[in-house]
Structures are given as C-alpha cells and as structure tokens.
Amino acid sequence: MMDADVIIVGGGVIGTAIAWRAALAGRTVTLIDPGTDDKASLVAAGMLGPVSESVFGEQDLLALNLHAIDRFPAFNAELEAASGQSTGLRTEGTLAVAYDSGDLAALDRLTEFRHSIGLTAERLDARACRKLEPFLAPSTRGGVLATGDLSVDNRRYLAALRTAAAAAGVRTVVGQATDVAPGLVRFRAGSGDVAAGERAELSAAHVVVAAGWGTARIEGVPDPIRKAIRPVKGQILRLRHPGSLPHIISHTVRAIVQGRDIYLVPRADGELVVGATQEERDDRDITAGAVHDLLRDAMTAVPAVSELILAEASAGRRPGTSDNGPILGPVTAAGAAASAGPIGDPRLIIAAGHFRNGILLSAVTADAVAALLTGGEPHQAWTPFNPGRLT
Amino acid sequence: MMDADVIIVGGGVIGTAIAWRAALAGRTVTLIDPGTDDKASLVAAGMLGPVSESVFGEQDLLALNLHAIDRFPAFNAELEAASGQSTGLRTEGTLAVAYDSGDLAALDRLTEFRHSIGLTAERLDARACRKLEPFLAPSTRGGVLATGDLSVDNRRYLAALRTAAAAAGVRTVVGQATDVAPGLVRFRAGSGDVAAGERAELSAAHVVVAAGWGTARIEGVPDPIRKAIRPVKGQILRLRHPGSLPHIISHTVRAIVQGRDIYLVPRADGELVVGATQEERDDRDITAGAVHDLLRDAMTAVPAVSELILAEASAGRRPGTSDNGPILGPVTAAGAAASAGPIGDPRLIIAAGHFRNGILLSAVTADAVAALLTGGEPHQAWTPFNPGRLT
Numbered sequence: 001m002m003d004a005d006v007i008i009v010g011g012g013v014i015g016t017a018i019a020w021r022a023a024l025a026g027r028t029v030t031l032i033d034p035g036t037d038d039k040a041s042l043v044a045a046g047m048l049g050p051v052s053e054s055v056f057g058e059q060d061l062l063a064l065n066l067h068a069i070d071r072f073p074a075f076n077a078e079l080e081a082a083s084g085q086s087t088g089l090r091t092e093g094t095l096a097v098a099y100d101s102g103d104l105a106a107l108d109r110l111t112e113f114r115h116s117i118g119l120t121a122e123r124l125d126a127r128a129c130r131k132l133e134p135f136l137a138p139s140t141r142g143g144v145l146a147t148g149d150l151s152v153d154n155r156r157y158l159a160a161l162r163t164a165a166a167a168a169g170v171r172t173v174v175g176q177a178t179d180v181a182p183g184l185v186r187f188r189a190g191s192g193d194v195a196a197g198e199r200a201e202l203s204a205a206h207v208v209v210a211a212g213w214g215t216a217r218i219e220g221v222p223d224p225i226r227k228a229i230r231p232v233k234g235q236i237l238r239l240r241h242p243g244s245l246p247h248i249i250s251h252t253v254r255a256i257v258q259g260r261d262i263y264l265v266p267r268a269d270g271e272l273v274v275g276a277t278q279e280e281r282d283d284r285d286i287t288a289g290a291v292h293d294l295l296r297d298a299m300t301a302v303p304a305v306s307e308l309i310l311a312e313a314s315a316g317r318r319p320g321t322s323d324n325g326p327i328l329g330p331v332t333a334a335g336a337a338a339s340a341g342p343i344g345d346p347r348l349i350i351a352a353g354h355f356r357n358g359i360l361l362s363a364v365t366a367d368a369v370a371a372l373l374t375g376g377e378p379h380q381a382w383t384p385f386n387p388g389r390l391t
Numbered sequence: 392m393m394d395a396d397v398i399i400v401g402g403g404v405i406g407t408a409i410a411w412r413a414a415l416a417g418r419t420v421t422l423i424d425p426g427t428d429d430k431a432s433l434v435a436a437g438m439l440g441p442v443s444e445s446v447f448g449e450q451d452l453l454a455l456n457l458h459a460i461d462r463f464p465a466f467n468a469e470l471e472a473a474s475g476q477s478t479g480l481r482t483e484g485t486l487a488v489a490y491d492s493g494d495l496a497a498l499d500r501l502t503e504f505r506h507s508i509g510l511t512a513e514r515l516d517a518r519a520c521r522k523l524e525p526f527l528a529p530s531t532r533g534g535v536l537a538t539g540d541l542s543v544d545n546r547r548y549l550a551a552l553r554t555a556a557a558a559a560g561v562r563t564v565v566g567q568a569t570d571v572a573p574g575l576v577r578f579r580a581g582s583g584d585v586a587a588g589e590r591a592e593l594s595a596a597h598v599v600v601a602a603g604w605g606t607a608r609i610e611g612v613p614d615p616i617r618k619a620i621r622p623v624k625g626q627i628l629r630l631r632h633p634g635s636l637p638h639i640i641s642h643t644v645r646a647i648v649q650g651r652d653i654y655l656v657p658r659a660d661g662e663l664v665v666g667a668t669q670e671e672r673d674d675r676d677i678t679a680g681a682v683h684d685l686l687r688d689a690m691t692a693v694p695a696v697s698e699l700i701l702a703e704a705s706a707g708r709r710p711g712t713s714d715n716g717p718i719l720g721p722v723t724a725a726g727a728a729a730s731a732g733p734i735g736d737p738r739l740i741i742a743a744g745h746f747r748n749g750i751l752l753s754a755v756t757a758d759a760v761a762a763l764l765t766g767g768e769p770h771q772a773w774t775p776f777n778p779g780r781l782t
C-alpha cells in the first residue's frame with residue numbers, strides 16, 4: 001500500500017506547480033517541504049524574459065525559455081482562476097537602457113537578436129525612453145523596449161500555487177527530505193502528523209525531487225546530478241513607495257551599470273524589487289557591500305529610487321548547474337550514474353537546477369512532469385535537459 | 392493621597408536615569424512609558440564625545456558636555472554594579488580622519504581647540520593612523536586621536552538603567568501621556584493595572600516630563616517649550632562581523648566624507664554602528680538614499696565595511712531644540728509661558744531636548760533632576776539651560 005501516487009520533495013514554485021498539475025491530472029499527491037523561508041522562489045524578482053545576456057548563444061535554453069514564455073500567461077490565468085488570487089502579472093514589458101556607446105551597441109545586438117528569433121524589440125532614443133519612463137536618469141542615452149517580457153509578483157505567485165494545490169487535494173507534510181530512492185522518500189519531520197524531529201518514510205509510485213539547490217544534499221539523487229547543482233547566492237532589495245510619491249516606473253527597467261546587470265521590477269501595489277547579485281557562496285548573509293552596490297546601481301538608472309523606503313533586503317540561493325540548464329527527467333536508482341539516455345526509472349524524477357529562470361520555467365516544468373507521471377512525453381524543448389546529459 | 396512622590400513621563404535614557412536616581416534618593420517613583428521601540432535612545436550610536444563640529448563656539452553646551460563626560464564613568468560604574476549588567480563602555484577613544492588638505496586643516500583646528508579646553512588630542516600622520524586602525528582606507532591623509540572620548544552600547548545602557556530602576560523600586564506603567572499639570576499626569580493606558588486604551592490620571596508631588604521630541608505633543612507643557620522642540624530624524628545602520636572576519640576597527644572612527652560627518656562605533660560583541668543622517672522630518676522611514684549614503688561613506692573610510700553583514704537599518708527622532716541645548720528645570724503652570732527666571736513650579740519639571748547628546752547627558756541630567764526633587768541645586772553648568780530662556 002503506497003502513501004500516495006506521487007510524492008514531491010520541495011515546496012518552491014517548481015515543486016508546488018508540479019503538485020498542483022499532478023493533482024489536476026487525478027493523482028494523489030503529497031508535497032514534502034521544510035516549511036522555512038529559505039526558498040529561492042521567495043527571493044526572486046519575478047522578471048519573466050526569455051532573453052538575457054546569459055542565453056545569447058545558449059540555443060537550447062533559449063528555445064526552452066521561449067516555450068516557457070508562450071505558455072506562462074495561460075497557465076497563470078488558470079492559476080488565478082483556481083486559487084482566486086492575483087499573481088500580479090504585468091505585461092508592460094522590459095525597457096533596457098544604455099549610458100554610453102558601448103551599452104548602445106549591446107542594445108543594438110539585443111534588438112537584432114530578438115528580431116531574429118521572432119520577439120519584439122523597439123529601439124528608442126533618449127527622449128522616447130524618458131517619455132516612457134520620466135524618472136530615468138538624464139544620462140540615459142537610449143534603450144530597447146521588449147513588449148513581450150512579463151513579470152509576476154513571485155511571492156503572490158507561490159501563494160497562489162499553494163492555494164490551488166491545496167484546493168486540488170495536495171497534502172503538504174512539513175519535513176526535510178534526507179534521502180530518496182525510486183518510489184521512496186525519507187525525511188525528518190518538521191511538524192504535523194509525525195512528531196517533530198522524528199525520521200519518517202513515505203512511499204509512492206513516483207517520487208519527484210524539486211528541491212532547488214538543496215537537491216544536491218539529498219542522498220539517493222544520482223551523484224552526477226548532485227555534483228552538477230550548486231547554490232548561487234543572490235541578494236535582492238524590496239523597496240516601497242512612501243505615501244506621497246507616485247510610482248516611479250511602470251516597466252521593468254534593466255541597465256548595465258559599471259559592468260553589472262541591474263534590474264528594477266515594479267509591482268502594482270507599490271513594491272519595487274531591485275536585483276540582484278550573483279555570488280558563488282552558500283550563505284544567506286545580507287552584506288553591506290551588496291546592498292550598497294544594488295542601491296547605487298538602481299539610483300544610477302532611476303535617481304528617484306533614493307526617495308523610496310528600503311523595506312527588505314534578502315538573500316536566496318539559486319540552483320545553478322554546470323551548464324546553466326535545468327535538469328528534468330527520470331533517473332536510475334540511487335548511487336548509480338544518471339541514465340545515459342532519455343529513459344530512466346519513472347519512480348524517481350528530478351526537476352531541479354532552474355538557476356535564474358525558476359518562475360519563468362515553473363509552468364512548463366509542471367506540464368513536463370505531469371506528462372511523465374501520466375505516461376506522456378514532455379515537450380521537445382525539454383529533450384536537451386534530460387538528466388542523462390550529465391555524466 | 393498622591394500616587395507617588397515623583398511621576399516621570401518617558402522611558403528613554405533620560406527618563407529612566409532620572410527615575411533610578413530619584414528612587415535612590417528615597418522617593419517613590421512611577422515611570423510612564425509608551426512601551427514601544429520608538430525611542431531615540433534605541434537608535435543612537437552611543438558615541439560620547441564632548442566636542443563635535445556643532446559645539447565649536449557653543450560655549451555653554453561645551454561646558455555642559457565637559458561636565459557630562461567627567462561624570463559619566465562613575466555613574467556608569469555605579470549603574471553596572473546596581474544592574475549587574477555591562478553597558479559596553481569603551482575607552483579606546485575617537486580617531487577622526489582626513490582625506491584632503493581641507494580636512495587636515497579642520498583636524499588641526501580641532502586639535503588646537505581640544506588642547507585649549509584641556510582635552511587630549513594627538514595629531515597623527517597617515518602611517519600612524521593606519522598603525523592604529525589597519526583597515527582605514529589607503530586614502531587616509533592623517534587624523535586626530537581623542538583618547539578622552541568614550542562610547543557605550545546605547546541599548547545595553549538603557550537595559551541596565553531599566554534593571555537598576557526596577558531594582559531601586561521604580562514602578563513602570565505602560566501608557567502614552569496626553570497632558571500634564573503641576574503634580575498631575577493624564578495618559579492613555581497601554582497595558583497593566585489599567586485597561587488598555589482607557590484614560591487614566593496619576594498625581595504626585597513632582598511630575599518630570601522627559602519625553603524627548605514627544606514632549607512637544609503633550610498638553611500642559613508650556614507653549615514656548617513645545618515650540619522649541621522638534622523631531623530631527625536620524626537613520627543609522629547596525630552591521631555585524633561575519634564569523635570569519637576579525638573586528639575591523641577598535642576605535643570610534645569619524646570622518647567627513649563629501650561634506651557629511653560619518654561615524655563608525657565598534658562594540659565588543661562584533662556590532663559596528665554607522666551613523667547618522669540628520670533630517671528635518673518626523674517619520675521613521677528607512678530610505679534607499681540614506682542607507683546608500685551611509686554605506687558609501689562608511690566604505691570610503693573603512694573599505695572592509697563592505698564585507699560586514701547589514702543587520703539592521705533603523706530611524707529615530709532626536710529631540711532638537713531652537714538653540715541646540717537641552718531644556719531642564721521647573722516651569723510655571725499649564726498654558727502659561729515658561730518662567731522667566733530660574734525658579735518655576737517644582738511640581739512640573741522638564742528634562743528634554745537633548746538632541747544628539749542624550750546618552751552623554753543622561754547621567755548629569757539625572758543628577759540635576761534628583762537635586763531639584765530633593766531641594767538641591769543642579770550643577771552650575773545647567774544654568775544656561777533653564778526653561779526660562781525660551782520666551
């Protein structure tokens with residue numbers, strides 16, 4: 001007698017989206033989540049753009065991101081309907097701005113590249129940029145408006161996923177998974193049915209590990225996968241408008257300031273998220289230097305940021321991978337190498353390593369895992385991201 | 392039948408120090424405090440120096456500060472003994488540093504000035520500064536070491552005062568004073584003996600108003616005093632050393648960076664306080680611009696600050712006055728002008744407006760009010776700060 005059809009390890013946007021879709025597909029689902037705030041999903045900015053500096057030249061990842069951005073609005077609409085909650089989706093698009101001729105040349109390359117893959121991109125001169133965003137720095141030389149880019153409030157999005165999952169019958173167990181095997185999860189209970197601190201075990205037809213960078217710490221995940229995933233720390237700021245100030249931007253604004261990529265993501269409720277550092281560290285300390293640099297860079301792009309309230313500085317650990325791509329698919333049993341081909345043991349599935357694209361990829365990740373759980377095939381954009389590529 | 396010999400309005404360092412000393416003098420004392428964290432005492436850095444830019448030329452305030460710094464160590468020793476708690480007193484002194492010839496000239500004037508009033512001051516070249524504080528910026532041109540300056544951990548200091556006051560028999564009532572009269576206080580109860588939200592009244596032989604900038608909002612405080620006190624917002628940062636890093640400074644470090652006075656106050660427990668803005672505002676918002684400027688200025692003085700953890704950003708409202716001096720003494724009855732001479736009605740005493748020197752002046756303020764309560768005379772350094780000067 002199994003405890004559930006599917007057990008999912010990890011309650012971030014990936015695990016929770018999978019849980020919701022698996023339950024909608026008629027499966028009994030148990031989600032095991034540590035129940036802490038240590039989730040990359042909570043620290044993200046929620047910027048959803050298929051193209052960034054990092055995917056120039058990474059054709060497979062670009063194709064996956066394009067598939068993801070196509071899928072996101074319908075998935076999100078269904079989520080809002082199912083949960084009765086708003087995720088704060090914004091469709092104004094991203095305005096990337098430049099401060100010197102080098103930046104402008106980079107924006108020209110970005111524009112060309114977007115056009116070449118069928119995405120919108122409109123080159124704007126300084127005047128047009130400031131007409132669109134009047135609070136941009138006077139030193140803005142020009143920009144590119146990408147109207148297809150989206151953003152959501154990552155925290156509202158996760159909250160909506162939780163509501164929808166619970167409504168669809170997903171049972172959540174608070175606990176820290178310690179090891180997995182095909183059809184089996186062992187965990188230290190946090191609270192709930194099992195006494196806190198006790199070790200417990202659950203069995204299911206399928207176990208899905210969606211534990212972000214923590215996937216690397218779970219025994220029984222094949223070694224090549226554990227070795228491929230690492231935490232990449234990001235520090236991020238949440239600003240708020242004081243009562244007297246109108247919202248200072250309406251588009252996501254990106255800029256390269258002193259060689260660092262900075263983004264400012266506005267929310268309808270007056271929050272403005274500024275991100276993010278990328279540090280090869282696995283702590284969550286908020287450092288003076290990172291907060292300083294983020295504030296300086298944000299104020300360089302939009303000087304009026306100085307008038308905003310610094311509501312929160314937080315740090316998360318993104319699940320980076322050895323080739324920057326996510327890892328999705330069934331794997332062979334504990335201790336062994338990942339399967340070389342696309343076919344592993346469907347009783348143990350990995351869905352991790354989403355790095356900087358966790359929110360964007362969450363919808364298509366849920367679709368792909370739901371397909372695997374119901375005997376189907378993931379979308380072909382997933383093929384290059386099979387665990388078998390890691391040896 | 393009176394409720395107490397003395398009722399004190401305000402539970403910051405001024406009110407609590409007075410309460411403790413009045414109880415030691417054999418008086419029954421009730422302290423009325425809102426019980427919130429909105430206290431300038433909690434936001435301060437605890438730097439105790441009798442001389443700063445602001446008192447060049449303010450002879451009366453300088454004399455009072457010199458009296459205060461003389462008195463502080465003995466008062467603090469007695470406090471630590473009575474409370475059994477450490478206040479984190481540090482005696483390494485203050486190192487003021489310079490980055491250009493203009494700064495160096497200012498340091499020469501400071502050195503001369505300190506010598507002229509009998510304080511120590513040692514001019515150091517860049518090499519000597521960095522020998523004393525190896526993490527100072529390479530751009531440091533020179534400095535002045537003021538060995539007589541002190542610092543305490545303002546939060547530990549207030550906690551010790553509370554413990555000592557309670558041990559001496561002071562009764563604390565949680566409530567927000569709304570109006571006072573000679574021998575009478577009305578307040579909205581917060582919790583405790585009186586139901587929360589109810590208005591209550593207490594009577595005593597003496598009422599002492601030590602409510603910081605909030606003194607201006609209490610009915611019955613004479614109008615000239617209410618008009619003289621204003622909130623001056625200060626934002627301040629609390630940094631902490633990560634486990635791996637040795638403490639980066641051992642002296643209080645002051646610098647003028649881009650025309651702004653910045654100070655870094657180290658604590659034995661690894662905290663490093665960076666302050667402070669001075670803003671003519673009465674909110675407590677933490678603003679992006681202020682945090683940025685404080686971090687930038689601190690990193691300019693001591694670049695390794697960038698490696699520290701930003702543990703807290705907080706804002707307080709100092710009680711500024713029209714002439715930058717505190718206000719201490721008895722006043723005439725409610726609604727009337729403050730007494731013109733030094734003798735008011737001893738049933739209503741004001742001890743407020745300590746601006747940036749609240750911690751430093753707390754000991755001598757407590758002495759002075761205790762003298763007034765027992766028929767004595769405050770130290771002569773207080774004479775210029777009688778409420779009668781405000782008309």
